[in-house]
Amino acid sequence: MWQTAKRINTEIEQADRILLVCHKNPDGDTLGSITAFIHYLKKINKQPVGFCLTPIPEGFRYLPHVDDITNNTTIWENETYDLLIVFDSGDLSYAGVADLLPKLAKQPPIIDIDHHATNHLYGKHNLVITTASSTAEIVYQYFTYNKIDIDKHMATSLLTGLTTDTDHFTNAATSSSALRAASELIGLGGNFSRIKETTLKNKSIIGLKLWGIMFNRITKQEKHDIIYTYITQQDLLDCHAKETEVEDVSNFFNNLGEGKAALVLKEGRDGRIKGSFRTTRDDVDVSAYALALGGGGHKKAAGFSTDGPIEKAITTVFETIDAVDNKLQTTDNR
Ligand SMILES: [Mn+2]
Numbered sequence: 001m002w003q004t005a006k007r008i009n010t011e012i013e014q015a016d017r018i019l020l021v022c023h024k025n026p027d028g029d030t031l032g033s034i035t036a037f038i039h040y041l042k043k044i045n046k047q048p049v050g051f052c053l054t055p056i057p058e059g060f061r062y063l064p065h066v067d068d069i070t071n072n073t074t075i076w077e078n079e080t081y082d083l084l085i086v087f088d089s090g091d092l093s094y095a096g097v098a099d100l101l102p103k104l105a106k107q108p109p110i111i112d113i114d115h116h117a118t119n120h121l122y123g124k125h126n127l128v129i130t131t132a133s134s135t136a137e138i139v140y141q142y143f144t145y146n147k148i149d150i151d152k153h154m155a156t157s158l159l160t161g162l163t164t165d166t167d168h169f170t171n172a173a174t175s176s177s178a179l180r181a182a183s184e185l186i187g188l189g190g191n192f193s194r195i196k197e198t199t200l201k202n203k204s205i206i207g208l209k210l211w212g213i214m215f216n217r218i219t220k221q222e223k224h225d226i227i228y229t230y231i232t233q234q235d236l237l238d239c240h241a242k243e244t245e246v247e248d249v250s251n252f253f254n255n256l257g258e259g260k261a262a263l264v265l266k267e268g269r270d271g272r273i274k275g276s277f278r279t280t281r282d283d284v285d286v287s288a289y290a291l292a293l294g295g296g297g298h299k300k301a302a303g304f305s306t307d308g309p310i311e312k313a314i315t316t317v318f319e320t321i322d323a324v325d326n327k328l329q330t331t332d333n334r
Pocket residue numbers: 029030088115134135165
């Protein structure tokens with residue numbers, strides 16, 4: 001694995017113009033990873049260009065160089081880059097650039113840095129560690145392995161990724177190496193209190209009202225021991241809320257002491273239903289369900305999208321879970 005880190009370092013040394021991509025609908029991990037890397041590349045006099053297909057949440061504006069990340073797709077048209085680095089994306093469509101890549105004048109070598117179990121290993125070099133808490137932890141290891149100095153700006157970026165993907169060091173991804181990395185990063189000047197302002201002290205009255213609606217709808221599906229809830233576009237309209245205001249709910253469900261897994265369904269503006277599974281149990285693999293529903297993710301946190309309306313999606317989801325469980329049983333019995 002660390003051979004790959006070495007090869008990537010050599011590849012970067014030889015490159016000049018480097019395109020960096022964080023996944024669409026970016027979270028703290030993909031943003032923390034890309035901004036730490038942009039900062040590093042600038043320090044060594046490279047020309048990094050950051051790209052994200054969709055807007056960056058306002059709360060993450062404190063990260064260094066977020067203004068260097070554009071959503072302008074013209075940076076792909078007929079352009080040439082020496083290298084392309086993709087952060088926290090299992091494949092290029094998840095990243096949001098599958099359709100953009102062919103527009104480049106020349107196909108650059110791709111570096112894939114990620115921790116998703118469902119990663120397609122689409123890069124020339126794939127620094128994919130599925131046991132890592134976050135992509136930021138892998139980037140931290142990468143810098144450490146290659147003896148690259150991590151300054152306080154990079155530390156804040158990487159600590160953001162670690163903090164958000166471990167849900168403030170509470171979820172199942174919180175390993176000793178994640179805590180060690182976080183501790184080191186705080187020692188290097190990572191601003192943990194600034195991170196918390198965005199990730200914890202960010203609740204609004206509107207947001208809490210939406211949570212109230214979702215909490216009211218919590219249902220336990222006895223057969224599979226799965227607890228679920230949902231939110232519709234009408235709910236958002238009724239509360240004058242934005243979609244981003246429901247983001248944290250599926251993580252919050254991790255605090256539930258009941259059920260083998262939790263599922264949150266959200267109706268999108270296009271009528272499609274996005275679902276996210278969470279579990280804290282080691283014997284449950286929710287990525288198998290998500291995969292069967294056309295999505296992907298980790299064993300303990302995975303997502304998918306399916307046709308609406310909500311009632312139909314609920315039926316589809318539990319039929320699929322049934323099929324997956326039955327298949328697992330047949331393989332077990334062999
Ligand atoms: Mn991640």
